[in-house]
Amino acid sequence: MNKQRIGIVGIGKISGIYLDNLTGMFSKRVTLISVTDVIAERAEKAAVDYHVRHIKTPEDLINDPEVDIILNITQPQNHHAVAMAAVKAGKHVYNEKPLCVTREEAAELLKAAAEKKVRVGGAPDTFLGAGIQTCRKLIDDGWIGRPVAASAFMMNHGHEHWHPDPAFYYKTGGGPMFDMGPYYLTALVNLLGPITRVSGSAKQGFTRRTITSEPLNGTVIDVDVPTHIAGVLDFAGGAVGTIITSFDVWASSMPFIEIYGSEGTLQVPDPNTFGGPVRVRRFREEAWSEIPLLKNFPDNSRGFGITDMAEAIVESRPHRASGELAYHVLDVMHGIHDASASGAYYQVKSTCARPEPLG
Numbered sequence: 001m002n003k004q005r006i007g008i009v010g011i012g013k014i015s016g017i018y019l020d021n022l023t024g025m026f027s028k029r030v031t032l033i034s035v036t037d038v039i040a041e042r043a044e045k046a047a048v049d050y051h052v053r054h055i056k057t058p059e060d061l062i063n064d065p066e067v068d069i070i071l072n073i074t075q076p077q078n079h080h081a082v083a084m085a086a087v088k089a090g091k092h093v094y095n096e097k098p099l100c101v102t103r104e105e106a107a108e109l110l111k112a113a114a115e116k117k118v119r120v121g122g123a124p125d126t127f128l129g130a131g132i133q134t135c136r137k138l139i140d141d142g143w144i145g146r147p148v149a150a151s152a153f154m155m156n157h158g159h160e161h162w163h164p165d166p167a168f169y170y171k172t173g174g175g176p177m178f179d180m181g182p183y184y185l186t187a188l189v190n191l192l193g194p195i196t197r198v199s200g201s202a203k204q205g206f207t208r209r210t211i212t213s214e215p216l217n218g219t220v221i222d223v224d225v226p227t228h229i230a231g232v233l234d235f236a237g238g239a240v241g242t243i244i245t246s247f248d249v250w251a252s253s254m255p256f257i258e259i260y261g262s263e264g265t266l267q268v269p270d271p272n273t274f275g276g277p278v279r280v281r282r283f284r285e286e287a288w289s290e291i292p293l294l295k296n297f298p299d300n301s302r303g304f305g306i307t308d309m310a311e312a313i314v315e316s317r318p319h320r321a322s323g324e325l326a327y328h329v330l331d332v333m334h335g336i337h338d339a340s341a342s343g344a345y346y347q348v349k350s351t352c353a354r355p356e357p358l359g
């Protein structure tokens with residue numbers, strides 16, 4: 001098969017797992033050829049460690065005729081500019097989440113890509129892992145009957161205790177919904193289909209946060225975004241969902257995601273992982289049953305989404321972690337914030353198909 005060649009823009013905290021997997025578990029399916037970062041020494045080191053080329057500027061990497069797909073793992077605030085440059089250069093692009101900061105940026109990106117006939121993909125790709133693919137099969141095979149409702153909880157106290165440079169999580173484009181909501185909403189859309197209407201309330205629990213990780217320990221971040229967001233989701237298929245994403249909670253024992261069906265309940269594993277456990281409890285059963293996972297990709301398989309996109313390009317089929325899916329999720333996340341600001345429901349304008357299950 002004609003393997004697509006990938007160049008990475010942005011060699012920060014998350015890049016390690018992409019570098020490992022694109023040169024490891026996915027190396028028979030794609031070829032990583034080059035890396036770049038505005039902080040040159042980061043890309044220089046990755047180039048040495050992974051035996052790929054260090055390209056000095058993002059512009060040169062993006063315009064390199066040998067690169068087919070740009071993997072854009074810069075901070076959210078840079079997603080649009082880097083992705084637009086890629087599309088203008090005639091390259092396919094796969095962005096880390098969220099797709100862009102605003103709907104307008106994301107819509108412009110998808111329009112430009114359609115005009116240039118190149119693909120846009122977007123993280124997360126965790127829904128392609130064994131855990132959520134097993135859940136998808138259970139729902140599609142009717143194990144819990146007709147989905148009636150869902151709940152999702154992502155609650156912690158933010159990233160300033162571990163991330164080396166966490167300020168972006170508290171600036172426009174950050175916050176718990178835009179940072180972690182993509183995992184939960186992408187999983188829900190994969191399991192239940194698109195969302196048509198949302199409402200919600202968004203609050204800011206703390207106006208300033210102090211970094212306790214190195215090397216910026218003691219630095220204070222001014223918080224510009226809401227950090228506790230509660231949303232209600234109406235799915236086109238008829239189910240009603242609730243979601244809470246928060247960076248204001250010290251401890252919680254709520255589940256990650258549960259789907260409530262007419263004949264039972266499905267417990268979905270952490271959608272920020274590729275594995276399990278997956279549990280089901282059907283009506284009249286007195287205990288949960290742990291369901292064996294489908295064999296595919298239970299371990300940290302970041303890079304699966306861009307690999308699927310690379311193969312889809314060669315095979316002329318739709319890719320699963322698509323720009324349309326990432327745009328729909330972005331639209332829903334903004335809709336919850338908009339509903340909080342306006343006091344009215346937001347009718348979701350975008351939609352998308354459920355990605356094909358992996359089989």
Ligand SMILES: NC(=O)c1ccc[n+]([C@@H]2O[C@H](COP(=O)([O-])OP(=O)(O)OC[C@H]3O[C@@H](n4cnc5c(N)ncnc54)[C@H](O)[C@@H]3O)[C@@H](O)[C@H]2O)c1
Pocket residue numbers: 009010011012013014015036037038039042058073074075076078082096097098165179
């Ligand atoms: N850190 C995580 O655990 C994690 C997990 C999943 C997804 N993500 C997502 O991955 C993305 C990156 O997060 P991170 O934590 O690695 O951030 P980071 O700040 O550690 O790294 C981002 C890197 O991009 C570089 N960069 C920014 N603009 C650039 C440009 N125009 N050209 C070249 N390089 C540029 C920066 O210099 C930096 O090295 C974000 O979208 C985030 O939401 C992060």
